[in-house]
Amino acid sequence: MWDYTDKVMELFYNPKNQGLLEDNQEPGIAVVFGEVGSIACGDALRLHLKIDVDNDKILDARFQTFGCTSAIASSSALTELIKGLTLNAALQVTNKDIAEYLGGLPEAKMHCSVMGQEALEAAIFKYRGIPIAVHEEDEGALICSCFGISESKIRRVIQENNLATAEQVTSYVKAGGGCGSCLANIDDLIAAVTKESALNIATDIATAQEQLQRPLTTVQKIALIQKVLDEEVRPLLIADGGDVELYDVEGDRVQVALQGACGSCSSSTATLKVAIEAKLQERISQKLLVEAV
Structure with a gap:
């Protein structure tokens, strides 16, 4: 049994915006859909958008999906997230945003949130006349x-x-x-x-x-520390069931919060010094010291 959040189960049992949007040929209104997946592969999603042409804004969104609990909940969450957004703003919605709206998804079900992001992009590309092939x-x-x-x-x-x-x-x-x-x-x-x-x-x-030609500012230092953590440290920790979050930076003191398996691991000190501090010193400054909060 998958460990679904209450929000996932709520949108599975009572999905919002399920169904299709009819094109009533209203002046200044366009109705378009994007489609991804395949029933043969187990998941398929068709996302319908109602667009205010003059303002390039999504007035309404509906979905039709064939799939599991996560697919239905992710599709419903997506429609709630994008209604009222301009198309450019909607294109900034990621699969992470969908998963966060749901309070998280089991990792094995993250493809459902990715499918939603792809259907949204397919619909907007179709509306803008950009062939999927490009x-x-x-x-x-x-x-x-x-x-x-x-x-x-x-x-x-x-x-x-x-x-x-x-x-x-x-x-x-x-x-x-x-x-x-x-x-x-x-x-x-x-x-x-x-x-x-x-x-x-x-x-x-x-x-x-x-x-x-001068030392990094505090803002620059924080941005680089976050970049190194996100792109070089976190993937390794996540692979072992852990994670780390940047808490604060005070001068050369970097405070982090160890999460998941890392937070309860007996070798958490080694994780701080070897996996995190050494990497930050290598990439940014030998003066950086990492401590847990």
Whole structure:
């Protein structure tokens, strides 16, 4: 039995905005839908949008879905999140936002929130007349032939959700959940994305210091610490059932809150010094000291 939140169960038993939107040919109003998934693969979603053309705003949203409890709840949550937003603002809604609205989803069900994000993008792209074929996620080599998942799509979900294992990728986009022959390629992609993130962080630090020719400001330091934690530290901790959250920065003292398995682990001190402090010292400043709160 999945450990669903009360919000997930509420929207499963009493989903909001379920159904379709009829196009009544109202002046200044457009009705469009985006569709993702496949019934053959177990999940499918059609998202309907009613758009105020002059203001580029979503007036209403409805959904039709074939899937599990998480798929229904995620679709319902998405419609609640986007109503009243401009299209550009709606495109900023991520699968994380959907999951957070629901109070969280089991990791094995995160693909349902990703499906909602993709359906929203498909609907807006369709309304704007952008062919799905030129969507960036449809470009690049096909990695998972069982579910038709491209390299670009896998890269995106790794980056946006700080994924560290092939099993996590499977939970988010199903890639690797069929025959399993692509799991080695997914591992290679994770390694490549991790390396690219590390290089980007180093470049950001070097650029900031070069441009300013003076020590990092407090704001810059906090931003870089958060970036290193999100892109290099958290994926490793999450893979072991833990996590870390930046609590405060006072000068060179970095205060963090260890969560999950890390919070109750007997080796939490080693985690602070080896996994977190050493990485921050390497990437930002040898003067940084990390302590738990």
